[in-house]
Amino acid sequence: EAGVAQSPRYKIIEKRQSVAFWCNPISGHATLYWYQQILGQGPKLLIQFQNNGVVDDSQLPKDRFSAERLKGVDSTLKIQPAKLEDSAVYLCASSSPTYEQYFGPGTRLTVT
Amino acid sequence: AQKITQTQPGMFVQEKEAVTLDCTYDTSDPSYGLFWYKQPSSGEMIFLIYQGSYDQQNATEGRYSLNFQKARKSANLVISASQLGDSAMYFCAMFGNEKLTFGTGTRLTIIP
Numbered sequence: 001e002a003g004v005a006q007s008p009r010y011k012i013i014e015k016r017q018s019v020a021f022w023c024n025p026i027s028g029h030a031t032l033y034w035y036q037q038i039l040g041q042g043p044k045l046l047i048q049f050q051n052n053g054v055v056d057d058s059q060l061p062k063d064r065f066s067a068e069r070l071k072g073v074d075s076t077l078k079i080q081p082a083k084l085e086d087s088a089v090y091l092c093a094s095s096s097p098t099y100e101q102y103f104g105p106g107t108r109l110t111v112t
Numbered sequence: 113a114q115k116i117t118q119t120q121p122g123m124f125v126q127e128k129e130a131v132t133l134d135c136t137y138d139t140s141d142p143s144y145g146l147f148w149y150k151q152p153s154s155g156e157m158i159f160l161i162y163q164g165s166y167d168q169q170n171a172t173e174g175r176y177s178l179n180f181q182k183a184r185k186s187a188n189l190v191i192s193a194s195q196l197g198d199s200a201m202y203f204c205a206m207f208g209n210e211k212l213t214f215g216t217g218t219r220l221t222i223i224p
Contacts (some may be wrong), residue, residue: 033212042116042203042214043157056211089155099145099164099207103157 002026004104006092012110018080021107025073025094031055032069033101034077035091043091049075082111114139114208118215125194126223132179133189133218135204144208146187148178151201151217160202163187194222 005024013019025032030051035043046065048056051072060067064083069075079086089108093101115138125131137146148160163171163178171178179188191198199222204215 040216042205042216044214045211048210091157093157099147100159100162101212102159103149106155108155 004092004094004102006090006104006107008107009105010108010110012112013082015084015111016081018078019082019109020076020078021090021092021109023075023077023092023104025075025092026096026102029094029096029102030072031095032075033093033095034067034075035093037089037091037106039088046077079109082109084111087111114141114144114206114211114213116204116206116213116215118204118218120218121216122219122221124221124223127196128193130190130192131194131198131220133191133202133204133220135187135189135215137185137187137204137206139206139208141208144206146178146180147205147207147212148176148187148189149203149205149214150198151203153200157203161189191220196222196224198222 007022032049034046037043046060047067049069052069067077087110089106091106092104095101117136144165146163150158161171161173161176161178163180170180175192177190201217203217205212
């Protein structure tokens, strides 16, 4: 079974630029999550999708972050414009009806 | 609100010794799940073990066991016979209200 795929693995941008991350969950997993992990901290949930609907986006900075999950499969997370404090690893995870979440390799974003 | 506390920022353990990583949690939800994840330097989150709040027995997965003490709200991870490959960050997490909340992690270093 293929795991959660994410791209790119690394991205360096200047502040005020825009960036997008892509995630392909495990086939058949209805729930998809985006987490932000700042260095030295645990992952923080940004947004949770159930199929193509948003379940929880309470911690998503909506003035600059947006996410979509078209057709209930792949998802894209966008930041526009980026700030220095957005430097972090962005993790995508997916789950079936069980509790266990499977994580992708993450995208390491550096904003300079 | 749910909260996970990991009080050990870092630990050094001799190879082949057993190690216990501490985790305490707080929630008002009677139904919840507790997870441990391993995060190597490569960045991916690897699922290790799961304990449900109603499970009567402590969970075990190979060299990993979860010491679940519900009254004390603790869910410590025990790794038996540690190996050099166990060196990584370890995160305790709690699933409740459809959300996974992570602790700040413990960096475990195995010494040859």
